[in-house]
Amino acid sequence: MQAGTNPSESVSDGRDGAHPVVVVTGALAPYTHVLYERLAERLAQEFGRALHVLSCTPRESARQWVMPPPRLYRHAVLPGLRWHRSSVRNLYLNPAVVPRLVSLDPAALVLNDFSPTMLLAAGAARLRRIPLVIRTDGVPETDPGRHSAPHRLLRRAIVAAASCGIGPSEGSRDLLARYGLSSQKFFLSPLFPAWTPPAPPPPDAGRSYDLLFCGMLNEEVKGARFFTEVVLGALARGRRLSVRVAGDGPLRAEMEARFAENGIPARFDGFLTQEALPEVYASARLFLFPSRGDVWGIVVQEALQSGTPVLASPHSGAARGLLAAHGCGEVRPMEVEEWVAASLRLLDDPGRRRELRAAAERTLPHFTREAAVVGYLDALRPFLRGA
Template identity: 40%
Template structure:
């Protein structure tokens, strides 16, 4: 069976899943990318071993560092050249509409995948985005979502539960060879991600830091990432008398030690489709406070006591953080819960579900 997967770009975590999909020599996977990279993405993705890649020519409308609209007419000829048995589309841009149209005309099934949910889905407020989703989703053979909230979104656009599967996002950050204890971790708080306020909530983060500093007297903060507010954050932490370390953008192999160096990871997202950094922190046994506007915060907090999900209320975050930083037994309990849950997130599940969707879609189309 030949599987085509059309996506914006390849990320380290999707690369790991793609590598694990084709276990049989009779199966082939080709990933068709709208671009080789995107602004503010600096991932070092290894070359593929078990799948092939085609970088499509085309146009990109850059709306923000996380929002891009692609038009790659060449996806039609690329699909014709590969002639897949099933097509996966991993977004709802014009390129994906062309790919779905190719599948329909050539009588091949297509499946849709998403990590979105109602809070972050543009279809909730944009007519054109809603039109594309209503055009693509109900006609899909299967829908695959990062979690329960993603499945609910696909269901709202017309896919029944019987044609939905989970495609969990799995961290590509290697787990540490040993987990540092609370006393071995030199930093109190960690920040990882783009340094902005519109989406990541850096101003909220700083207000929490300020209040914790008043309670504790001393505070050490480590920051990984870049963004428009990096200099502001450095100046603000210095003004507060907080000890800090800025690492800039770190690759996956360096993030393991980063998360293993902090007692608490804060993720005050103002709206994330998933929020993979919560998985990354969890893999290092690092307790996490995540915003209720991140899908990972909402879903993982139901499965692990080591992920605390709160609304963006400063006092609640300060209370939860202070208790954790002051109570080593409480910290150990949350850390152990995260380690236990992280062990359940492996590439085998999303790879198996992707292959299952491909197999069942092609079987149904052959009837």
């Protein structure tokens, strides 16, 4: 664990106007920054209230995002302790959240998922009678509370203090209901990409790669080794596919070596900035998402908005709530031979790829920043009138 930094000087004490809305989150991400900018704008316009975001850490250790400074919301990083247990598991303890909430005196508090810091914030909210909203990307399939009593107790305690919940999928509704939140008190706020393509997607003739993988290069969550096996399985069938891999992680050296040994033309970009992503997604004919347990998977939407069809496992919120629910991608069990066959079939069938692109164009307008903000406002509105 390591100690934190002091809160940003840009955060006021909350006494310069109406009681603000406060969000406590683990760390800012590109899409949450975009969300909070628009939410702050709407809160100011409709309720005359500021938005304060308190982060538990400046940045998660596995993330290399460079975040722009907030323009419309106020941000502070809480001092405290952080334990980055793996590329996807982080533990935060920031006792400073309590005096910060006392100082801000919010009209409503939104807790973004679960941690000891969130439990402290929930306790402070209950003592000070601050309306509490719990937001989670989580779904029952990836819930650590299934196997861990401490995780279950933490979730039950936080949800018990909440007046309502927010999440991006019906799976999130089910997760919060499992810990005691009424389904009628859940508000849908979809996830969305932090960027939009600068130009219409190029035709397949302008795409240099057959397959694209984008994400952390690990197996336990992202299925990077599974992706490698699919590529080598296609080679065993006589198809030497060209491959692009965007991202970094513990399996990068292994993947590079296996592709090189087998003569697979593969480009490894490493970590890329948000500005570089449109070109990456538009460079391949097919995006593979062999997730073993993503709560959602914004990379799926990034591929779809770039005109790149998606083949995904069923183990993510995006696969269930977007691809399967709207027929805008193909979802297959995690079996290498089935993925090899499905990949080759999609690559050889331009008509099917056109169908998937058309379905994505019809679906993506329901997964936008504006739709996400509406979910927050619907949850918060009862607490902001006259507060």
